[in-house]
Amino acid sequence: xxxxxxxxxxxxxxxxxxxxxxxxxxxxxxxxxxxxxxxxxxxxxxxxxxxxxxxxxxxxxxxxxxxxxxxxxxxxxxxxxxxxxxxxxxxxxxxxxxxxxxxxxxxxxxxxxxxxxxxxxxxx
Numbered sequence: 006x007x008x009x010x011x012x013x014x015x016x017x018x019x020x021x022x023x024x025x026x027x028x029x030x031x032x033x034x035x036x037x038x039x040x041x042x043x044x045x046x047x048x049x050x051x052x053x054x055x056x057x058x059x060x061x062x063x064x065x066x067x068x069x070x071x072x073x074x075x076x077x078x079x080x081x082x083x084x085x086x087x088x089x090x091x092x093x094x095x096x097x098x099x100x101x102x103x104x105x106x107x108x109x110x111x112x113x114x115x116x117x118x119x120x121x122x123x124x125x126x127x128x129x
Contacts, residue, residue: 006127007048008032011041011055011067012085017116021054021085024120030127038067045071050080051127052106054119057086068103081126084108085119 008025010032012018018034025032033048035041038061041053057064064084071077082105089110106126109119 006030006052007050008123008127009041009044009050009053010034011038011053011059011064012036013056013059017056017085017111020116021120024116025123028120028124030124037061038064041067042071045077045080049076052081052083052123054083054085054123057084057088065103068105072103078104080104081106083119083123083126085111085114087111 008030010018010021012021012034013036022032022034033044035044038059055064059067068082082103084105107122
């Protein structure tokens with residue numbers, strides 16, 4: 006099992022990576038959407054966990070681009086963000102098209118909870 010972590014905050018990214026490793030889930034960290042696409046192109050992940058606030062372009066632009074590739078359309082995406090999603094959700098008219106599996110708000114959700122959900126998705 007392999008997960009791409011698209012997270013600009015190095016501390017959170019490393020914590021996610023360590024918690025995933027404790028579950029025997031391999032992962033790579035991508036601090037930008039471009040680096041995430043490079044990882045995805047080289048090794049198709051079983052899931053992606055991402056922050057909404059990214060430099061370069063929004064997570065929604067990244068997901069729209071990613072979903073244009075037929076072999077990447079069914080990868081589960083988990084959003085783990087410090088951004089309140091209400092406004093972003095309204096901007097993402099095709100939330101379902103982007104196949105966002107879950108969203109978690111960082112101040113209210115532990116990394117363990119996110120990793121539990123990722124493990125559950127990968128087991129199913």
